[in-house]
Amino acid sequence: MTTERPYHHGDLRQAVLSAAVDAITESGPAGVSLRDLARRAGVSHAAPAHHFGDKAGLLTAVAAEGYALLADALHEAQERTGSYREVGVAYVRFAVEHRAHFAVMFQPGLYHASDPAVAAARGRADQALTGGVGAIVGEDAGPDRHLASIGAWSLVHGFATLWLNGSLGSLDERFGDDSEAAARAVVASLFPT
Numbered sequence: 010m011t012t013e014r015p016y017h018h019g020d021l022r023q024a025v026l027s028a029a030v031d032a033i034t035e036s037g038p039a040g041v042s043l044r045d046l047a048r049r050a051g052v053s054h055a056a057p058a059h060h061f062g063d064k065a066g067l068l069t070a071v072a073a074e075g076y077a078l079l080a081d082a083l084h085e086a087q088e089r090t091g092s093y094r095e096v097g098v099a100y101v102r103f104a105v106e107h108r109a110h111f112a113v114m115f116q117p118g119l120y121h122a123s124d125p126a127v128a129a130a131r132g133r134a135d136q137a138l139t140g141g142v143g144a145i146v147g148e149d150a151g152p153d154r155h156l157a158s159i160g161a162w163s164l165v166h167g168f169a170t171l172w173l174n175g176s177l178g179s180l181d182e183r184f185g186d187d188s189e190a191a192a193r194a195v196v197a198s199l200f201p202t
Contacts, residue, residue: 022070024050025057029071033109038068038119068113068120069127075110076130079103083137094196096138097165101192104169111169138162164199168192 028049032041043057043064050057061067079100086092086099104111113119121127139158171177172188184191 021050021052021056022060024052025060025067026070026074029067030109033071033112038109038113038116041067043067065120069124071110071113072117072120072122073124073126073130075107075114076127076134078107078110079114080130080133080137083134087137087140093161094193094200097161097196098189098192100138100165101169101172101188104166104173105188108173111173115166164196165192168195 025046028046029041031049032046041064043061044054046067047054047057057067061070082099082103083096086096089095138161169188169192172180172191177191180191180195184194
């Protein structure tokens with residue numbers, strides 16, 4: 010006798026993605042299994058495989074969703090504030106609020122990095138992150154603009170990673186749990202204007 014539940018779910022894809030985000034938040038991407046996600050989503054064990062194929066397919070969907078959410082957050086910060094510094098703070102906020110997505114997005118060995126949905130969403134996020142670099146280095150900076158965009162991304166990505174890993178002890182004392190204030194202070198120390 011089987012204890013599997015039949016497929017009777019309104020939006021199976023999103024239910025499994027949500028279950029995956031919860032599982033990744035709890036134990037990281039390595040701990041995800043399609044069978045466990047089916048249990049969490051309340052569907053048959055075959056249902057996730059039907060939608061995603063395998064674990065890499067599921068993590069591809071998580072990465073695509075993460076890049077799309079990141080692009081939206083960065084665009085919104087740029088439109089709302091016009092400040093490249095605030096775009097960087099939005100990047101850190103995204104990492105803190107979407108830990109599971111962040112944990113998957115920057116490990117392309119876990120998913121199909123060439124997937125069109127991932128490539129499109131990553132392109133939007135890249136454009137949003139690098140779009141404001143001209144304000145820092147000037148629109149005519151040529152190759153320096155590309156280097157500056159890599160430097161800016163490295164700064165906020167490194168900060169977000171260190172924050173999430175609890176590696177910034179001295180900042181914890183100064184800023185407590187306020188990752189945004191800490192990120193703002195660090196970015197301002199390098200880019201005072």
